[in-house]
Amino acid sequence: MKIAVLGHGTVGSGVAEILLDKKSSVSSSAGKEIELGAVLDIKKFDNLSYSDKFVSDFSKILDDPEIEIIAEAMGGIEPAFTYAKSALERGKNFVTSNKELVAEKGAKLLSIARAHNVNFLFEASVGGGIPLIRTLYSSLNAAGISEIAGILNGTTNYILTKMFRFGTDYESALSDAQNLGYAERDPSADVLGWDACRKISILSSLVWGKTLRPDEIPTEGIVNITSDDVSLAESCGFSIKLLARAKQLSDGKIFAKVSPALVKNDSPLSTVNDVFNAVLVRADTTGDVLLYGKGAGKLPTASAVVSDIIECAKTENNIKNLFWEDGAQSSASERDSVSERYFIRTSFDASSIIKDTETIGTNAYITSPITESELSVLKEKISEHGSLLSNIPLFE
Amino acid sequence: MKIAVLGHGTVGSGVAEILLDKKSSVSSSAGKEIELGAVLDIKKFDNLSYSDKFVSDFSKILDDPEIEIIAEAMGGIEPAFTYAKSALERGKNFVTSNKELVAEKGAKLLSIARAHNVNFLFEASVGGGIPLIRTLYSSLNAAGISEIAGILNGTTNYILTKMFRFGTDYESALSDAQNLGYAERDPSADVLGWDACRKISILSSLVWGKTLRPDEIPTEGIVNITSDDVSLAESCGFSIKLLARAKQLSDGKIFAKVSPALVKNDSPLSTVNDVFNAVLVRADTTGDVLLYGKGAGKLPTASAVVSDIIECAKTENNIKNLFWEDGAQSSASERDSVSERYFIRTSFDASSIIKDTETIGTNAYITSPITESELSVLKEKISEHGSLLSNIPLFE
Numbered sequence: 001m002k003i004a005v006l007g008h009g010t011v012g013s014g015v016a017e018i019l020l021d022k023k024s025s026v027s028s029s030a031g032k033e034i035e036l037g038a039v040l041d042i043k044k045f046d047n048l049s050y051s052d053k054f055v056s057d058f059s060k061i062l063d064d065p066e067i068e069i070i071a072e073a074m075g076g077i078e079p080a081f082t083y084a085k086s087a088l089e090r091g092k093n094f095v096t097s098n099k100e101l102v103a104e105k106g107a108k109l110l111s112i113a114r115a116h117n118v119n120f121l122f123e124a125s126v127g128g129g130i131p132l133i134r135t136l137y138s139s140l141n142a143a144g145i146s147e148i149a150g151i152l153n154g155t156t157n158y159i160l161t162k163m164f165r166f167g168t169d170y171e172s173a174l175s176d177a178q179n180l181g182y183a184e185r186d187p188s189a190d191v192l193g194w195d196a197c198r199k200i201s202i203l204s205s206l207v208w209g210k211t212l213r214p215d216e217i218p219t220e221g222i223v224n225i226t227s228d229d230v231s232l233a234e235s236c237g238f239s240i241k242l243l244a245r246a247k248q249l250s251d252g253k254i255f256a257k258v259s260p261a262l263v264k265n266d267s268p269l270s271t272v273n274d275v276f277n278a279v280l281v282r283a284d285t286t287g288d289v290l291l292y293g294k295g296a297g298k299l300p301t302a303s304a305v306v307s308d309i310i311e312c313a314k315t316e317n318n319i320k321n322l323f324w325e326d327g328a329q330s331s332a333s334e335r336d337s338v339s340e341r342y343f344i345r346t347s348f349d350a351s352s353i354i355k356d357t358e359t360i361g362t363n364a365y366i367t368s369p370i371t372e373s374e375l376s377v378l379k380e381k382i383s384e385h386g387s388l389l390s391n392i393p394l395f396e
Numbered sequence: 397m398k399i400a401v402l403g404h405g406t407v408g409s410g411v412a413e414i415l416l417d418k419k420s421s422v423s424s425s426a427g428k429e430i431e432l433g434a435v436l437d438i439k440k441f442d443n444l445s446y447s448d449k450f451v452s453d454f455s456k457i458l459d460d461p462e463i464e465i466i467a468e469a470m471g472g473i474e475p476a477f478t479y480a481k482s483a484l485e486r487g488k489n490f491v492t493s494n495k496e497l498v499a500e501k502g503a504k505l506l507s508i509a510r511a512h513n514v515n516f517l518f519e520a521s522v523g524g525g526i527p528l529i530r531t532l533y534s535s536l537n538a539a540g541i542s543e544i545a546g547i548l549n550g551t552t553n554y555i556l557t558k559m560f561r562f563g564t565d566y567e568s569a570l571s572d573a574q575n576l577g578y579a580e581r582d583p584s585a586d587v588l589g590w591d592a593c594r595k596i597s598i599l600s601s602l603v604w605g606k607t608l609r610p611d612e613i614p615t616e617g618i619v620n621i622t623s624d625d626v627s628l629a630e631s632c633g634f635s636i637k638l639l640a641r642a643k644q645l646s647d648g649k650i651f652a653k654v655s656p657a658l659v660k661n662d663s664p665l666s667t668v669n670d671v672f673n674a675v676l677v678r679a680d681t682t683g684d685v686l687l688y689g690k691g692a693g694k695l696p697t698a699s700a701v702v703s704d705i706i707e708c709a710k711t712e713n714n715i716k717n718l719f720w721e722d723g724a725q726s727s728a729s730e731r732d733s734v735s736e737r738y739f740i741r742t743s744f745d746a747s748s749i750i751k752d753t754e755t756i757g758t759n760a761y762i763t764s765p766i767t768e769s770e771l772s773v774l775k776e777k778i779s780e781h782g783s784l785l786s787n788i789p790l791f792e
Contacts, residue, residue: 018681022538029538031716123535129682131535138534139519139527142418142425142706143699268688271667278686285414285699286525290674292664292686303539303681310538314717320427320710 001030001313002037004061006083007074008045008054011097011124014302015071016050019309026306030313037067058083062090069312071305072096073124081105088112088120095308097124097301103198107211107326117318121308126152126199127277129300130293134311136206136281137322143283145207147247149395152199154275154295155183155190156222156242160260161273163230164239170225182275192221193242193258200244203279204254205324210331212246212254217332219258229345229390236360238262238343239270243395253333261395262343268292269395339369341394344378348386354378366394397426397709398433400457402479403470404441404450407493407520410698411467412446415705422702426709433463454479458486465708467701468492469520477501484508484516491704493520493697499594503607503722513714517704522548522595523673525696526689530707532602532677533718539679541603543643545791548595550671550691551579551586552618552638556656557669559626560635566621578671588617589638589654596640599675600650601720606727608642608650613728615654625741625786632756634658634739635666639791649729657791658739664688665791735765737790740774744782750774762790 003019005012019026019036027033038061039053058079061067070087072080072094080101084094089112096102101109102122113120123133127150136145151157155177162173174191177183189195197219204212222242233240241263246256263270268290272278277295282288294300311319344354344365351359356368370378375391382388399415401408415422415432423429434457435449454475457463466483468490470476476497480490485508492498497505498518509516519529523546532541547553551573558569570587573579585591593615600608618638629636637659642652659666664686668674673691678684690696707715740750740761747755752764766774771787778784 022540022681025540026538029717129539130685131531134535135527135531138707139530139703142422142702143525144418144421266669268667268672271664273662276664283699285418285695285702287690287693287696289526289690290686290688292688294683294685297683299681300683303679306538306681307535311534321425 001032001068002035002064002066003309004038004040004067004070005036006040006070006072008039008041008043009073010298011301011305012039012073014298015073015305018302018306020050026310030310032313034309034313037064062086067092069093069095069309071309072098073305074098075100077101077104084109084120085112088116088118091116091118093118093312095121095305095312097122097305099125099195099198099202103201103214106202106205107324110323111325114318114323119312119315119319121311121322122202123308124301124304126202127279127291128293128295128297129303130277130279130291130295131307132279132291133206134307135291136203137319140281140283140286140289141321143286145281145283147245147282148203148207148279149243149245149269150200150203150279151241151269151272151277152244152279152295153190153196153242154277155187157272157277158182158275159191160222160225160230160240160242163225163227164234167227167231169227170223191223193219196242196244197258200246200256200258204246204256206322207246208248208254208331209324210327211324212256212331216330217256217258220260222260224390225260226390229392232345232361232364233262233343237265239265240392241269241272245395249333249337253337254331255333255338260392262392263395267395336371336373339371341369341396342367342375343390343392343394344388345390346382346386346388350382350385353381353385397428397464398431398460398462399705400434400436400463400466401432402436402466402468404435404437404439405469406694407697407701408435408469410694411469411701414698414702416446422706426706428709430705430709433460458482463488465489465491465705467705468494469701470494471496473497473500480505480516481508484512484514487512487514489514489517489708491517491701491708493518493701495521495594495598499597499610502598502601503720506719507721510714510719515708515711515715517707517718518598519704520697520700522598523675523687524689524691524693525699526673526675526687526691527703528675528687529602530703531687532599533715536677536679536682536685537717539682541677541679543641543678544599544603544675545639545641545665546596546599546675547637547665547668547673548640548675548691549586549592549638550673551583553668553673554578554671555587556618556621556626556636556638559621559623560630563623563627565623566619587619589615592638592640593654596642596652596654600642600652602718603642604644604650604727605720606723607720608652608727612726613652613654616656618656620786621656622786625788628741628757628760629658629739633661635661636788637665637668641791643734645729645733649733650727651729651734656788658788659791663791732767732769735767737765737792738763738771739786739788739790740784741786742778742782742784746778746781749777749781
């Protein structure tokens with residue numbers, strides 16, 4: 001069975017290497033011989049043992065009847081979407097590490113895959129080397145999942161860990177992450193929460209079977225978190241994490257949010273540090289389950305792509321439990337359908353303004369559960385007397 | 397598709413309840429209607445909505461052609477083994493939560509299942525509600541797993557957590573666990589490590605494909621751990637956990653061991669507290685992956701059994717990657733094939749006896765890596781001058 005790899009960057013080259021270096025264990029897991037058939041890249045790579053496999057024209061791959069599985073690691077919506085669509089329509093399996101593609105076009109591609117009785121798989125799109133997607137659709141699918149909460153971005157988790165451990169401020173923690181190669185020169189997608197937003201969009205769509213688009217998820221990054229927030233939270237037994245959350249409400253709608261959150265020290269999420277990722281899955285039968293591991297990196301991510309290649313090779317038909325649809329109506333919950341407690345920090349003594357509150361430090365409070373509208377009212381009142389320095393929800 | 401449940405105790409009744417209460421979601425995950433067909437128990441249960449399903453004679457189930465999956469939750473080797481064997485030979489799928497059965501008879505039953513193209517599944521036998529077994533054989537099977545280390549027994553983890561948090565001694569932590577129903581009146585199987593031993597035997601056999609019998613695994617419980625050990629470990633940045641470990645050495649043999657171990661505070665295993673279980677899986681491509689959740693309890697365990705029922709219903713053929721064999725030779729490594737560091741506590745100043753050591757407190761040391769034979773020699777030397785109070789390996 002021949003495999004084509006699209007894109008020879010970090011992940012794509014990792015996939016090619018695993019397919020070559022671990023050919024016998026991959027083939028034995030798949031139950032048939034798995035062979036690297038072609039690599040698509042516009043660049044030339046001359047000194048590789050598989051330099052002869054490179055092609056620059058996708059139609060060579062599409063038209064090769066021996067290639068039954070295509071692994072995409074190029075990133076971006078186009079041309080990835082066009083390639084995926086045409087491959088699935090030709091009856092080829094398509095696997096990807098591309099979270100943008102899955103978050104934006106997942107429902108469409110899953111439906112084309114189903115129509116042609118092949119598979120569209122994306123284990124590597126969320127959580128890198130953590131076996132997450134398959135666990136959700138094949139082990140926990142009947143457990144009655146009510147909520148998922150994840151630390152899904154390693155860069156921001158590294159920055160927050162640094163701030164927590166060493167009292168570093170945000171800017172120097174970020175520049176440290178950049179120097180170590182954990183953050184890009186333009187870190188926006190990470191620090192503004194967009195990366196985590198795409199990933200929770202995928203998880204929510206998968207778990208509850210209806211598309212929840214990234215643009216429907218309120219998203220806030222970590223750029224406003226100060227070392228004062230971190231040390232105050234710490235003194236009350238919390239750490240601050242960038243959490244991507246989704247929860248099914250009693251009307252079936254999904255409350256989802258990406259934001260910094262206070263996590264209690266006895267929660268398993270609080271001890272997920274550095275570039276590690278973790279996802280907490282709450283289900284009424286199994287209780288809390290946590291999956292933890294390396295959320296990024298060449299080999300962990302490439303290894304997840306290869307596990308999808310093996311799954312395609314083993315599974316001769318379309319996997320029924322891996323599916324979601326574009327609903328006519330949005331699956332996102334209405335504003336104010338959920339109340340949460342908030343950590344509030346002000347520039348002045350606000351204890352007379354914030355009712356039913358717990359004072360946890362100088363000008364620092366934890367509110368009773370309030371809706372977003374109630375939070376807005378509170379913010380306005382505070383701004384009449386001074387400044388609101390922070391407002392961060394508690395994860396409970 | 398009809399299911400029979402063998403044994404109507406805690407887990408068996410949970411399985412029956414999930415099959416009835418969540419019939420539609422279970423059936424939709426399985427892709428066909430799943431129905432409770434029969435419950436085998438010698439006792440009568442009169443006031444249940446499914447009292448009419450009870451039978452007391454296994455042959456009624458065996459001879460019923462409509463029953464295609466049998467879920468066993470009786471425990472013990474017999475009659476479970478005889479029932480499993482005859483069911484598989486008749487072409488029925490068999491799923492179980494019975495760790496003794498899997499640890500002792502797994503290779504035989506897997507081979508009978510393969511010969512009859514049906515499945516023998518046991519997700520619930522290790523780690524309760526944690527999706528562990530399926531993740532190992534279907535997601536991480538090609539990742540190149542080199543080592544597994546688990547906190548696999550909730551009772552002992554509860555006791556050690558109590559000792560760590562409150563400085564309680566072992567006896568009162570145990571009696572507390574008994575009062576809460578976390579420990580049995582006769583706690584031997586838990587506190588002596590036998591339960592964890594059976595579970596690591598199953599995981600090792602599964603991951604490396606060859607039976608590792610429980611009696612081949614050196615097993616030590618927590619009965620000798622004192623509050624002094626716990627507080628000394630704590631002061632050096634460690635916690636003490638009952639770890640069940642297995643590691644493949646370069647000659648292919650398996651080094652396995654169940655014992656208390658010092659775990660560094662920055663390891664994700666150190667924050668697994670109370671009755672929770674977790675398994676750390678080390679693989680060269682994915683890095684460390686941790687799976688965490690409730691290792692016991694009616695609904696988490698029953699939910700794992702039901703996930704196996706769904707897997708049997710979805711999978712029409714024998715699952716090839718779930719298999720191990722009884723080798724002619726033992727898969728256990730030779731004594732002294734591994735060196736470990738040990739935490740040593742003595743009744744006197746032993747710094748002149750323990751070479752290359754780190755003194756971490758009064759009469760407390762951490763050795764350099766030594767083999768078991770070297771540890772024996774050291775113990776003997778120590779006993780010439782006073783008493784050895786503790787020797788606990790470090791997990792690194």
